[in-house]
Ligand SMILES: NC(=O)C1=CN([C@@H]2O[C@H](COP(=O)(O)OP(=O)(O)OC[C@H]3O[C@@H](n4cnc5c(N)ncnc54)[C@H](O)[C@@H]3O)[C@@H](O)[C@H]2O)C=CC1
Ligand SMILES: CC(=O)C(=O)O
């Protein structure tokens with residue numbers, strides 16, 4: 001979408017209202033989801049854009065179209081069929097797709113995202129109908145630049161989500177099917193933060209797969225060979241990063257679901273020189289810290305007095321640990337090394353000890369405990385750790401379902417009046433415990449947040465909301481802040497600002513029976529607060545490249561809202577092909593692939 005002059009703000013980064021130039025007519029227009037209105041094209045538009053004869057006579061409103069689409073959606077027999085229906089709707093009509101989800105957000109969130117999206121990804125090659133997004137091939141590194149260049153001019157792309165498909169949600173290596181997680185995360189940026197759907201790019205880096213089922217599947221669509229690692233992998237990622245920076249210098253790069261040994265390493269490599277973000281490390285860390293801060297407010301424990309156990313010290317677990325450690329250090333003035341001592345990380349072999357040095361990942365090292373702290377290092381399973389440490393907070397990012405047993409929860413509740421318990425593994429079947437059980441075993445005292453959505457739980461005649469502690473509550477707002485400020489980098493301080501803005505919106509601050517985090521239906525509003533905080537910090541620290549950012553709070557908020565895309569039909573203005581911009585020709589972004 002080209003820049004547009006706004007009466008209040010002058011030249012805006014993104015134009016999201018008013019008529020849109022369109023150079024497409026006839027069936028080309030109907031086949032371009034970003035412009036297509038189907039039966040919603042007005043009589044006037046039908047004449048101008050050569051659509052008469054291609055559509056039934058009756059002009060319908062978006063509301064009528066929404067009713068029909070919802071009836072069709074509801075008639076699908078199961079969640080995966082509903083997900084497939086939504087994918088085809090997205091390929092037909094961008095406005096109708098986003099508006100339908102917006103109107104039924106609570107119901108549809110779990111269909112277009114975790115857990116159903118996990119099933120769709122596992123079945124990618126079986127359900128495939130048409131390609132969406134950018135597929136880059138490790139065997140053809142020489143083509144990466146040109147393959148990426150097809151997606152637009154330098155100013156056309158604001159937000160890229162890239163995955164290599166190795167550690168998708170909690171379901172492991174999904175190879176090329178990972179493209180669907182890039183797409184799903186971008187759908188959330190539009191839905192939850194108004195990022196323009198035609199200015200985003202989903203990418204999968206196909207490096208092969210170690211998933212035997214996929215390798216043995218005749219219909220598998222990705223590279224049918226074991227994952228390529230080492231130098232060749234690093235060169236492939238580097239070629240992608242350099243090409244992306246050169247071709248789309250203003251694009252913010254969001255890494256998603258890379259494997260344990262690459263996620264952190266890649267983030268650390270590129271973070272100092274470009275605006276990039278790893279959702280599993282940083283997004284999960286930010287949202288969990290915000291939930292912990294809200295929970296500690298209810299339980300009346302200071303962050304610097306808190307003890308936390310993390311079960312599953314992989315990408316997400318150590319991302320959470322880092323965010324919490326840094327917040328403790330900032331609050332208390334302790335060194336990061338001392339602040340890390342508030343956190344006990346338990347993984348497959350039990351508590352992480354310094355003597356396991358050669359088995360620790362670099363991200364785990366600073367959380368490994370001195371062996372001398374423990375009487376018997378051979379007995380350091382989760383229950384023993386809970387008994388010895390008496391933590392206030394227990395987080396699960398292990399993918400091990402049922403690992404928070406009755407004994408563990410009872411033990412937590414016996415030493416802490418309001419234990420904060422967060423089984424965060426996705427999808428739902430991998431949660432470390434069911435909130436209903438946690439509530440019962442803790443006699444209604446636990447403050448619970450989960451990685452996938454759960455209904456409220458009841459205990460002793462009271463109802464408690466279960467917050468969804470998923471990075472989807474914060475990454476869209478952080479991304480919006482970076483895109484609008486055109487941030488050079490995403491600094492730790494910008495992340496801290498995001499966490500504070502999110503924690504301040506926790507419903508539990510007002511009523512302890514409410515969720516620790518805002519409900520998904522409120523995330524679009526929450527994103528405005530997060531974006532505002534991120535932009536402010538970017539300006540203060542000299543990281544904002546956009547120079548039209550308003551300085552007073554109220555105008556800044558209006559400036560942000562004005563640039564958030566809304567799913568409404570805008571009038572189309574016919575322009576000649578000779579003079580048309582890429583957008584008027586039916587832009588290539590996610591919503592425009594045809
Ligand atoms: N709620 C949210 O926002 C997020 C949730 N997650 C979820 O967290 C889980 C982990 O994801 P990642 O950290 O990306 O994976 P990962 O593979 O990097 O980490 C998993 C860790 O759990 C450990 N683990 C596995 N089995 C275990 C067992 N039986 N006992 C103790 N530790 C065990 C592994 O050794 C590894 O260190 C997934 O289910 C994912 O969906 C991840 C990111 C965000
Ligand atoms: C939520 C998310 O990013 C994950 O489960 O990987």
Ligand SMILES: [Mg+2]
Nearest residue numbers: 169256257280
């Ligand atoms: Mg993820």
